[in-house]
Amino acid sequence: MRRREFITFLGGAAAWPLAARAQQPERMRHIGVLLSTHEGDPARRAQLTAFVQRLAELGWADGHNARVDVRWTGGSIEAARKSAAEMVALASEAIITDTSYNVAAVQQVTRTVPIVFGGVIDPVGAGLVNSLVRPGGNTTGFTAFEYAIGAKWLELLKEVAPRITRAAVLRDAATAAGIGQFAAIQATAPFGIELSAVGLHDADGIEPAVAAFASDVNGGLVVTAASFGANHPDVIPTLAVRHKLPAVYPFRYFVNAGGLMSYGSDLASQFRSAAQYVDRILKGAKPADLPVQAPTKYELVINLRAAKAIGIDVPATLLARADEVIE
Secondary structure, eight states, X not given: OOHHHHHHHHHHHHHHHHHHHHHSOOOOEEEEEEESSOTTOHHHHHHXXXXXXXXXXTTOOBTXXXXXXXXXXXXXXXXXXXXXXXXXXXXXXXXXXXXXXXXXXXXXXXXXXXXXXXXXXXXXXXXXXXXXXXXXXXXXXXXXOXXXXXXXHHHHHHHHOTTOOEEEEEEOTTXXXXXXXXXXXXXXOOTTOEEEEEXXXXXXXXXXXXXXXXXXXXXXXXXXXXXXXXXXXXXXXXXXXXXXXXXXXXXXXXXXXXXXXXXXXXXXXXXXXHHHXXXXXXXXXXXXXXXXXXXXXXXXXXXXXXXXXXXXXXXXXHHHHOSEEEX
16 A cells, blocks of 8 residues: 555544544433422422523533433422432432422432532521532532511511501421521511411311411411422412411412412522523532522512402502512
């Protein structure tokens, strides 16, 4: 073989693996999503849609170069642990989840697979991260709100129903978030409003407690964030209407289910932000180096149909500040 032909042969041979590599499909990246409600829950489905859409915008298309495996726990800690183990076994390269108990369930299974949460309350107090600025370990994400929001809930309750002198705070005392939210509301409660607590565990326990509270006049409800409410968003609004109790809720899905008014963060936007963290992690970033972020925007949603059913007129000044009014 002459020298020129030999060089040409070598050049062609060197190009073969390059061409072969160019034709090979892009490596599939595995992403797990663990959600705390039932599959039919419209609020969580909206969050999932926001997450997948943002991933696609960032170049990670489900079924093309990314596979998104979704599990629903229905509020069950045992189901969360089982699903977390399944996701780790599937070699997920990042697991996205919500609620403190879901994060804790994943952490019990793995301390190496990156975890990104959305809508968690007080991740430091719950022991999920070391700090907001330097979370450490394999977990980071986005908080639902700061405890100081409790003062705003009381303020809105008093504004929508000025006659209020008593407020029942519905909270889950079995969780750090439930304890923290009630403590913050107690610390910021204005003079003239008497607070009492109602446990958020099951409908059979909530109904008689709310009925007993409603037997006296000038009462209202402040509903804190808890897994029971997320999985049963219609239970408390139904009781509030039945007993003519004005109520303020932490998220808009309560208002969609018939509640009077909500003030809280947009959870779907947090899942869009979670997708951005996943993008960075798949490109090599470590969760320990990604700070936990608080919401930058809160939304006020008012349901005039619920107001009519309860028998109150929402002040025009409050309606003017609402981000959305359901008529």
